Amino acid sequence: MGLTPFDRETLLDLTVNVIPLGILGFFILAFIVVNPFGWDPVISTIQFAIVGSMFVLLTILTYYAGKAISDAEAEMEAAEAAEGTDAETDESTA
């Protein structure tokens, strides 16, 4: 277990949402670096809030969906493994 609670395969699946997150991140940086229309306390705050809130919400949803799915998979594998052991035991007793 590394920095995340996900295994390699789940991380690979989650990359699908890393791409839109990357685009949102790119625009947040771009709006900071290139700012031809000036800074306005209200407008600029809303501007960053729109992109930023999407970034945060997508990250949270992706995390929890990934966790729910990988937990369910782990349970399934555990159940299959248990069944497999039972079957072997049955065979050996037969």
Place this chain on the structure above:
Amino acid sequence: MAGEQLALTVLMGALLVAIVALSTRLENWRSYTPLAGGGALGEESTTVHREKPAGIVRWLTTVDHKDIGILYGVYAVLAFAVGGLMAFLIRAQLVVPSGAIIENSFYNAILTSHGITMLFLFGTPIIAAFANYFVPLLIGADDMAFPRINAIAFWLLPPGALLVWGGFLIPGIGASQTSWTMYAPLSIEQTQAGADLMLLGLHLTGVAATMGAINFIATIFTERGDDVNWANLDIFSWTILTQSALILFAFPLLGSALIMLLMDRNLATTFFTVDGGGALLWQHLFWFFGHPEVYILVLPPMGLVSYILPRFAGRKLFGFKFVVYSTLAIGVLSFGVWAHHMFSTGMDVRLASSFMAVSLAIAIPSAVKTFNWITTLWNGKIRLTAPMLFCIGFVSNFIIGGVTGVFLAAIPVDKVLHDTYYVVGHFHYIVMGVIGFAVFAGIYYWFPIFTGRMYQRKLGKWHFWLSMIGTNITFFAMLVLGYLGMPRRYATYEFDAAIAPLAQVINFHLVATVGATILLVGQLIFVWNIVQSWLEGPHVGPDPWNLKEEAPELYGREYVWHENRLETALADGGEEEDVATDGGEPTDAADEDAPDAADE
């Protein structure tokens, strides 16, 4: 005066008697009256115990998710017919620049009603039709979590439709001419009572959709079978779950905004007037609902295609989890893109640029799905049945609809093309070419389950090809019209040829109308095929698509259920060889149909 009233009373009395007489003919009322049946006299009752009451009472009282699914489906197809005829009137009107057949005000009314009908009376209900019938079967639930709320949610829709169409149905009050977006101040200033009825009807359908959504969320979270978890939940149920969450956040907001608009119209409040919040406030509230609504309408059809396409490609959906995560991503991002409908309203360019950023980001999950569908087809064992043809048509149309949408998400391009036919072409590629096609795929794929019969395969293919050709001719011509500068929503277009090339505009309007005619012929074939096959089509066996042989791992839960249904129907008593699943024919005949059905 008294004579008139007497005559009216007699007439109403006669009408009531006629209704009672009709309903007793349709239904033996004693069959479900607990005290009836004459048992006390020792006579044999003619009453038979049925699972459900017979006749029309069954449909009025049902809380079975499958029956409600069929009710939703029939309702939606009727609405589709109404909306389609309105669309055809619109295209016929625009054959000549001065308007061919109807008055401008009537044109405005059917333009408004066509949009509302197709999105709220056809689009949302037809998805609910599939979801009601199949989500419980796919997740191994006995029924929806709240079956009665499910029935109530459906029964709010017919009055909703009557209200939406009230302006046409009640003479003299005038139909709404607001366009489906109901932009203020136009929508406040119009005096037709039909507009108020339409707003109320729309509100009712929104309440119905919200009730349905809560039911789906509760069902998918709590009613799943023991062997269904988040990792093996089917893709269609995932999209319904996401869609329901979107409905939960979006539709109550539309409801609130509609009430505010109704108050502006009738109680002189100033929510959306210049003295109040201004016309832009309506646009912000409307599109905060309206853009998620686009995804409410498109996510389940994407789920349908993700579900059906692999079954005729003979292999599992490529990157199943990619599709799940990208569905969820669309669910979140759809709430951050609403103002891309408002780039030309003069809002601050910094705000506009942030909406552009999110709009470009939301294109990625959609593109991911497209690549997944294409990769699933790659090297697959493709069977070109009608549902598969519609799936492939869906992918093709989605590429055009999607790419034209990405252009519109870019502020500079949008400023040029805003409010032209380009926008109309773009979203019709999505609503007809994508949502419509996926719906047809779903109807054909599951037709054997909800009717027990097979449709006419040749007519199904005619329907596909006419729809595919009609869609692309009509809506591609609209994209071109947009580039030529033809504004949308106009009843006539006799503008100065110096502004835009009028001769070319006329030609492309003609092309679009020819396309619409082809589409109309295709849909007539569809309706004929569905009705005729429902009544007279050959009975199907347990595996009408021959999936057990072609793609055994994709033999869906709903077909397992279908197989069980046929088996339990057989065991219902009597001798097995004489009792059939289908009302009289020997079971062998039913089995013989199966290979035919799977031929293609």
